[in-house]
């Protein structure tokens with residue numbers, strides 16, 4: 001039995017700017033055209049961050065609304081996933097656009113270190129973001145920056161805070177969090193199969209680890225994040 | 227070849243008070259007597275937190291000094307380990323007593339969730355605590371609340387920020403962090419053997435998981451924390 005490989009395109013992360021790479025789309029119209037190109041190349045999920053005019057990360061619901069409308073128009077059937085990641089704002093700001101009811105949204109379920117700071121996802125913020133996702137019928141993509149986050153995702157599903165079958169993304173190669181380590185990757189896959197065999201999962205390698213981690217993921221039957 | 231099992235006694239954690247258990251030693255003199263009893267029963271490391279007069283966690287260097295002096299007098303040869311854990315203060319306060327040069331001190335190398343909040347160990351704080359431990363020749367006990375913390379401990383050892391062979395404690399059973407899961411425990415042991423075979427390790431189960439996790443640890447050749 002084969003299952004289709006879902007390709008999720010993260011057209012714009014929260015860090016690189018045009019100074020790093022002139023091809024990074026940072027305005028909403030650039031993002032829509034870039035997503036359209038990825039859609040025609042086979043991508044099925046658009047993982048979206050938005051930026052302010054100075055290219056810094058934003059959590060502005062108006063920008064998210066314009067991006068969603070454009071992607072829905074140019075890429076019919078594509079799944080729109082909003083990032084609720086912590087670089088775009090603090091606390092509940094991070095979920096202020098969930099009332100736009102995208103198909104999916106990212107959800108971090110634990111805390112960890114980033115290269116220069118703590119990535120803070122306090123238990124009450126996680127609960128609030130999950131409750132907004134239930135309210136607007138948004139499927140979460142759980143961001144697993146460490147092993148306990150997989151266990152936490154399963155716990156949230158078992159007690160009903162995440163009603164849908166979990167969709168878990170392993171994030172590897174972030175400095176001061178989990179390195180891109182094949183042995184850990186294999187154990188992550190084994191852990192999902194052990195604790196929640198119906199779950200779907202994908203893997204993202206940050207920066208120079210992107211291709212390597214995608215290869216591991218596809219070979220092991222997971223989805224791919226670009 | 228057998229190696230001696232090190233028993234580490236945490237006479238007073240940072241949470242329970244006499245209202246929870248009238249036998250919890252919370253004054254320095256109570257702590258010294260309690261450590262003495264554990265020493266005579268075979269404990270070799272004293273993991274120490276101190277408390278304020280109202281039993282709340284403290285990082286007061288004077289209390290740590292009195293405790294160290296008492297333990298050294300009553301328990302000759304016992305290893306004194308100070309906690310630099312985050313419940314006793316914020317930022318550098320947590321390491322203000324390291325100039326007392328205890329034999330060991332706990333060192334968290336990553337961040338994670340606790341039952342009701344984020345346990346914050348930002349990269350620059352970790353670096354500063356490690357530098358103080360180098361300065362006063364204190365051996366760190368690395369607290370691994372999640373898998374990436376083991377990888378981080380090995381990285382800190384490899385680049386010289388932790389000069390000594392790592393001594394790693396797996397902490398399991400903290401709500402919203404890593405559960406007490408035997409499969410994870412086995413993988414933790416396998417990970418230490420794979421990445422840093424000379425390292426020593428022990429395991430602590432929180433609350434009702436204490437005995438179970440100690441049994442796993444002793445059976446697998448690790449040390450025990452009570």
Ligand SMILES: [Zn+2]
Pocket residue numbers: 010013014047049083085106
């Ligand atoms: Zn993202």
Ligand SMILES: [Zn+2]
Pocket residue numbers: 032033036074
């Ligand atoms: Zn288009």
Ligand SMILES: [Zn+2]
Pocket residue numbers: 236239240273275309311332
């Ligand atoms: Zn402690």
Ligand SMILES: [Zn+2]
Pocket residue numbers: 258259262300
């Ligand atoms: Zn005594």
